[in-house]
Amino acid sequence: LRRGEGERSRAGAAGQLPVRDRFAQQLDFIVAIDKLKGVLRATRLTDGSRDENSAEHSWHIAVMAMLLHEHAAQEVDVLHVIRLLLIHDIVEIDAGDTYCYDEAGQADRDVREGMAARRLFGMLPDDQSSEFIALWEEFEAMQTPAALFANALDRLQPFLLGRHRDDGDWRFRATSRDQIMNRMAPVRSAAPQLWRYVEAVVDDAFASGRHGAGHPPGVAGRPPGEGG
Amino acid sequence: LRRGEGERSRAGAAGQLPVRDRFAQQLDFIVAIDKLKGVLRATRLTDGSRDENSAEHSWHIAVMAMLLHEHAAQEVDVLHVIRLLLIHDIVEIDAGDTYCYDEAGQADRDVREGMAARRLFGMLPDDQSSEFIALWEEFEAMQTPAALFANALDRLQPFLLGRHRDDGDWRFRATSRDQIMNRMAPVRSAAPQLWRYVEAVVDDAFASGRHGAGHPPGVAGRPPGEGG
Numbered sequence: 001l002r003r004g005e006g007e008r009s010r011a012g013a014a015g016q017l018p019v020r021d022r023f024a025q026q027l028d029f030i031v032a033i034d035k036l037k038g039v040l041r042a043t044r045l046t047d048g049s050r051d052e053n054s055a056e057h058s059w060h061i062a063v064m065a066m067l068l069h070e071h072a073a074q075e076v077d078v079l080h081v082i083r084l085l086l087i088h089d090i091v092e093i094d095a096g097d098t099y100c101y102d103e104a105g106q107a108d109r110d111v112r113e114g115m116a117a118r119r120l121f122g123m124l125p126d127d128q129s130s131e132f133i134a135l136w137e138e139f140e141a142m143q144t145p146a147a148l149f150a151n152a153l154d155r156l157q158p159f160l161l162g163r164h165r166d167d168g169d170w171r172f173r174a175t176s177r178d179q180i181m182n183r184m185a186p187v188r189s190a191a192p193q194l195w196r197y198v199e200a201v202v203d204d205a206f207a208s209g210r211h212g213a214g215h216p217p218g219v220a221g222r223p224p225g226e227g228g
Numbered sequence: 229l230r231r232g233e234g235e236r237s238r239a240g241a242a243g244q245l246p247v248r249d250r251f252a253q254q255l256d257f258i259v260a261i262d263k264l265k266g267v268l269r270a271t272r273l274t275d276g277s278r279d280e281n282s283a284e285h286s287w288h289i290a291v292m293a294m295l296l297h298e299h300a301a302q303e304v305d306v307l308h309v310i311r312l313l314l315i316h317d318i319v320e321i322d323a324g325d326t327y328c329y330d331e332a333g334q335a336d337r338d339v340r341e342g343m344a345a346r347r348l349f350g351m352l353p354d355d356q357s358s359e360f361i362a363l364w365e366e367f368e369a370m371q372t373p374a375a376l377f378a379n380a381l382d383r384l385q386p387f388l389l390g391r392h393r394d395d396g397d398w399r400f401r402a403t404s405r406d407q408i409m410n411r412m413a414p415v416r417s418a419a420p421q422l423w424r425y426v427e428a429v430v431d432d433a434f435a436s437g438r439h440g441a442g443h444p445p446g447v448a449g450r451p452p453g454e455g456g
Contacts, residue, residue: 027388030288030291034389037273038273049266059284059286060258060283063315066315067257071251078307082310082314083294086287086294087291128295157258160258160259164255193248
């Protein structure tokens with residue numbers, strides 16, 4: 001560090017670590033989360049080329065929040081929704097993506113993700129660590145209007161990609177209408193206007209036999225379908 | 229649509245399109261930008277497995293904004309910075325990623341990206357189309373504190389990934405120190421505290437011969453290096 005230059009950022013002035021130590025911790029975290037780009041989801045990209053990863057998925061839903069917040073049943077703080085969305089999948093770096101219809105995987109998901117949150121968010125300076133853990137917990141709890149809307153977008157996005165494949169060849173992986181409707185339920189309460197679209201797509205799928213593609217994710221040759 | 233339900237969202241109430249038409253336009257755009265996941269940059273992921281795409285890059289720098297805005301020389305509106313970052317690369321869906329040290333590519337980049345902005349953002353309802361074009365133009369112009377800070381993060385991120393590869397094998401692709409310093413210049417003005425880190429890494433690279441890896445992106449077998 002050059003002499004004469006202040007060693008504390010604006011945040012550092014509040015009795016926290018010197019700025020170089022804060023940045024060192026932030027840097028470690030920023031490099032560590034590069035690994036989210038290697039966590040694959042059970043959603044195929046619209047061009048059919050490959051499965052989506054959780055980092056690019058997080059970007060996609062954050063842009064959706066910028067556009068779709070006007071449809072939220074209750075007015076939401078867009079920045080807060082975006083913050084929830086940008087960090088909600090980071091725990092998957094350690095815990096992996098748990099497919100939404102995998103009952104065994106869902107059973108110990110909380111434990112795996114809790115450990116992941118402590119390790120990963122724990123790399124940050126204390127105040128930011130607490131802030132990120134609180135955001136992740138809020139997203140998971142789905143109790144605030146912002147978290148409910150964020151979850152609605154998180155579930156709507158793979159639904160949209162599954163429905164709008166470039167080749168027009170789409171079908172739901174789930175066998176039962178209830179399974180899909182339960183998964184999409186946050187859309188009904190958080191954005192009723194968008195729920196009409198969900199209902200119409202599901203009705204169309206079941207009327208035309210576009211459901212029950214069957215194979216769980218990870219099985220070679222699985223057909224295109226909606227993710228989780 | 230079911231009878232009796234309102235046809236306008238809160239935004240729709242302001243004399244705009246009925247909500248179903250607005251959502252139809254938003255949906256087309258949301259599906260179209262899935263293609264950003266297929267636009268590859270000249271940055272290798274830290275695990276060396278592949279090049280980064282522009283969608284996951286946009287996610288990464290948005291998280292960086294959440295963490296690093298405290299280091300901005302001038303206080304910035306974090307939501308605004310994040311909005312700039314989330315949409316700044318969308319034009320690459322049509323225009324491609326232009327490597328930062330590709331002089332021929334940079335020459336017609338403005339024209340290609342301007343056309344892309346009109347086509348892609350033009351898919352949105354008029355108010356959101358204007359909003360996204362204005363955000364993109366603000367990012368490119370680098371005249372506001374938010375845009376300058378956003379550009380600093382956009383340039384810092386590939387620098388960080390290049391320096392912090394898992395295998396410790398890093399070097400700059402650029403041959404000249406000036407080339408790197410000019411590329412990183414927004415960091416110096418937007419976040420002087422972080423500039424010290426940049427200088428230290430570059431000094432180390434040139435002291436130890438970790439520079440001039442040479443090959444432009446797109447050439448098979450090109451070595452790992454920082455992106456553009």
